Amino acid sequence: MKIIKPILLLIVLAAAVMLPLLTEAYFISVAITILTFMTLALSWDMMLRTGQLSFGTAGFFGLGGYAGIIAAADLGVDPITGIIIGGLVAGVVSLVLGMAILRLRGLYFAITTMALASVFMVIIRNLHKISGGPSGKVVLSTLFNYDSNKVYWFMLGVALITIVISEVFQRTRIHFAIDSIRADETVAKSHGVNIYKYLIFVFVVTSVIQGVVGATYALQYGFVFPESSFSAHYLLLPIAMALVGGIYSTIGSVIGAIILGLSSEYLKLIMPYGHLIIYGVIIVVVVLFLPNGVYGAIKDVLGFRKRRLEER
Amino acid sequence: MEKISFLRKHRGILILVAILVVVAIWRPLAAIYGVQRGSLYALIGLPLALTLGVVGIMNLAHGDLLSLGTYIVYLFAVNTGMDPLVSIIPVFFLLFILGVVIYKLTVTRVLKAGHLNQLLLTFGISMIVLELMKVIWTTRPRSVYVDYSSSSTTIAGVRFGTYELLYVVLAFAVLIALQLFLKKTRLGQATFAVGQNPRGAKIVGINTDFVYLFVFGLSVAILGIAAGVMVPRFAIFPSVGAAFTMKSFSLVAMAGLGNLTGILISGIVLGVGEAIVQSIPGYAGWSDIVFFGVLIAVIMIRSLRRQSL
Numbered sequence: 187m188k189i190i191k192p193i194l195l196l197i198v199l200a201a202a203v204m205l206p207l208l209t210e211a212y213f214i215s216v217a218i219t220i221l222t223f224m225t226l227a228l229s230w231d232m233m234l235r236t237g238q239l240s241f242g243t244a245g246f247f248g249l250g251g252y253a254g255i256i257a258a259a260d261l262g263v264d265p266i267t268g269i270i271i272g273g274l275v276a277g278v279v280s281l282v283l284g285m286a287i288l289r290l291r292g293l294y295f296a297i298t299t300m301a302l303a304s305v306f307m308v309i310i311r312n313l314h315k316i317s318g319g320p321s322g323k324v325v326l327s328t329l330f331n332y333d334s335n336k337v338y339w340f341m342l343g344v345a346l347i348t349i350v351i352s353e354v355f356q357r358t359r360i361h362f363a364i365d366s367i368r369a370d371e372t373v374a375k376s377h378g379v380n381i382y383k384y385l386i387f388v389f390v391v392t393s394v395i396q397g398v399v400g401a402t403y404a405l406q407y408g409f410v411f412p413e414s415s416f417s418a419h420y421l422l423l424p425i426a427m428a429l430v431g432g433i434y435s436t437i438g439s440v441i442g443a444i445i446l447g448l449s450s451e452y453l454k455l456i457m458p459y460g461h462l463i464i465y466g467v468i469i470v471v472v473v474l475f476l477p478n479g480v481y482g483a484i485k486d487v488l489g490f491r492k493r494r495l496e497e498r
Numbered sequence: 499m500e501k502i503s504f505l506r507k508h509r510g511i512l513i514l515v516a517i518l519v520v521v522a523i524w525r526p527l528a529a530i531y532g533v534q535r536g537s538l539y540a541l542i543g544l545p546l547a548l549t550l551g552v553v554g555i556m557n558l559a560h561g562d563l564l565s566l567g568t569y570i571v572y573l574f575a576v577n578t579g580m581d582p583l584v585s586i587i588p589v590f591f592l593l594f595i596l597g598v599v600i601y602k603l604t605v606t607r608v609l610k611a612g613h614l615n616q617l618l619l620t621f622g623i624s625m626i627v628l629e630l631m632k633v634i635w636t637t638r639p640r641s642v643y644v645d646y647s648s649s650s651t652t653i654a655g656v657r658f659g660t661y662e663l664l665y666v667v668l669a670f671a672v673l674i675a676l677q678l679f680l681k682k683t684r685l686g687q688a689t690f691a692v693g694q695n696p697r698g699a700k701i702v703g704i705n706t707d708f709v710y711l712f713v714f715g716l717s718v719a720i721l722g723i724a725a726g727v728m729v730p731r732f733a734i735f736p737s738v739g740a741a742f743t744m745k746s747f748s749l750v751a752m753a754g755l756g757n758l759t760g761i762l763i764s765g766i767v768l769g770v771g772e773a774i775v776q777s778i779p780g781y782a783g784w785s786d787i788v789f790f791g792v793l794i795a796v797i798m799i800r801s802l803r804r805q806s807l
Contacts, residue, residue: 234614237614239613239614239617239618241621286798287794287798289798290797290798292613292614293556293613293617294751294797296613296614296617297556297744297747297751297793297797298793298794298797300744301744301748301790301793301794302790302794304744304786304790305787305790305791305794308783308784308786308787308790309787311783312783312784418625422621422625425618425621429618459632459633460629460630460632460633462625462629463625463626463629463630463633465622465625466622466623466624466625466626466629467622467626468622469618469619469621469622469625470604470619470622470623470626473608473611473615473618473619473622474604474607474608474619
């Protein structure tokens with residue numbers, strides 16, 4: 187039993203790496219989108235594991251995108267450096283803001299992160315000279331010059347690193363600290379867990395990931411635009427994906443991203459407008475009826491069956 | 499206790515009057531527009547404060563339900579030729595029913611769940627309402643023309659629109675009506691009790707579930723008033739109300755839970771602040787940041803003060 191899991195993982199990994207050699211360009215672009223949202227979903231879920239609900243995903247995504255494009259257009263750096271700068275800017279901003287807003291809890295933290303995303307957008311829209319204002323900014327040298335296979339491998343790398351970070355968070359002592367904060371903050375505090383330090387650490391790591399993904403996304407197409415770079419899309423979809431797959435786990439976000447990513451392509455074909463309604467419905471239904479997500483529900487059913495077999 | 503809250507109330511009003519006098523001398527137009535717009539913010543913020551204070555749920559679909567209200571007003575105006583201000587009455591009851599339905603179908607199931615699930619749920623509802631409006635009415639802006647909406651008057655050499663004074667009147671009317679409801683009626687007193695201590699209220703025999711249902715429905719219904727009064731002056735499009743969710747929450751955060759008069763005061767203060775920023779040439783685009791800046795500052799100060807205690 188124990189050897190099956192690593193082998194299965196290797197097969198999935200090999201298939202993921204080989205994908206560009208097996209399929210055509212359209213599917214590769216779908217896969218890039220899925221990886222982008224999968225990474226965002228994971229980063230959102232990683233923050234959620236501390237018990238803090240963040241609505242700032244789209245904010246740091248857009249910030250990273252803008253930082254990357256501005257670095258590439260005005261400083262003339264190559265796209266990869268631009269992506270690193272995107273991540274760094276998101277990280278520095280989240281560190282400074284995090285020191286203040288991570289003193290907040292629950293509802294207040296969630297709403298403040300939501301306000302932050304809007305603040306970023308207003309600032310960017312008004313800094314005409316640097317950001318291009320409401321009409322956005324364009325850069326000519328895109329990531330790998332529109333070579334979608336290379337973009338795919340790059341994005342796969344980012345996603346894999348995020349998965350590894352997420353697993354590290356789950357398996358090391360950080361996991362115990364995070365889980366104890368979520369379960370009962372006061373108890374965690376009285377056992378000597380430095381909550382504040384861990385919260386800031388997780389907040390900065392997840393924001394860097396969001397910034398990197400944002401910069402990758404922006405540089406892949408070579409433009410940013412206030413309304414689309416900070417779109418609620420980059421907040422809503424990752425949340426829906428993590429919820430569908432099952433929150434508080436790495437595999438949940440991954441499965442959720444694949445399920446929703448593929449089905450959204452299909453939905454776009456059958457209903458070009460308003461397919462976001464389905465995401466809203468998914469969020470509502472999952473919150474009401476499947477609090478553990480699809481993966482969690484399957485696990486529950488399997489666990490139930492196993493227990494019944496054992497009882498016999 | 500009674501005395502402290504009384505003094506506080508007066509302090510708020512005094513500060514408000516002082517600010518208004520200074521601004522009125524410095525930039526008279528900004529003061530008038532600020533008060534008008536601030537009252538509209540308060541009118542929309544009051545129902546949110548009610549749900550947040552009594553039911554304990556942050557309704558992220560608040561602004562989208564407001565947009566839906568404006569579309570219903572629009573439909574009445576187009577199909578029956580009804581005046582937007584008259585259609586407030588049917589829209590009020592329609593939205594009340596909608597609120598009750600939303601509560602019965604979804605909200606009642608997450609009352610005992612954590613804040614996280616409640617936020618996610620209303621976030622999902624907000625998306626459904628918003629996207630549904632986009633599908634049905636597209637994103638093309640619509641408007642209803644009434645001749646009295648652009649009337650204006652001149653006082654002391656300052657020319658300003660008079661229609662918007664209706665926002666001020668209605669904000670005060672709704673505030674007073676809510677205060678009377680909470681203090682004078684039986685259901686209102688029950689609501690007040692539930693807001694203070696739901697378990698205690700249940701123990702003394704108050705039907706808390708009905709109170710929640712009624713308050714949620716009422717909050718959505720009050721949005722109908724705001725929608726009716728907005729339609730003559732605002733273009734109607736699906737995301738017209740979305741910005742008001744955050745703004746309303748800013749007011750609640752500023753006023754503190756359970757302080758309905760504070761909502762009106764904070765609304766006017768922020769409205770005037772926005773109007774001042776907008777009146778500075780070249781910086782009009784920054785006015786949106788006033789609310790968020792104040793929201794973040796107030797939340798931070800409150801949390802720090804709480805920690806020092």
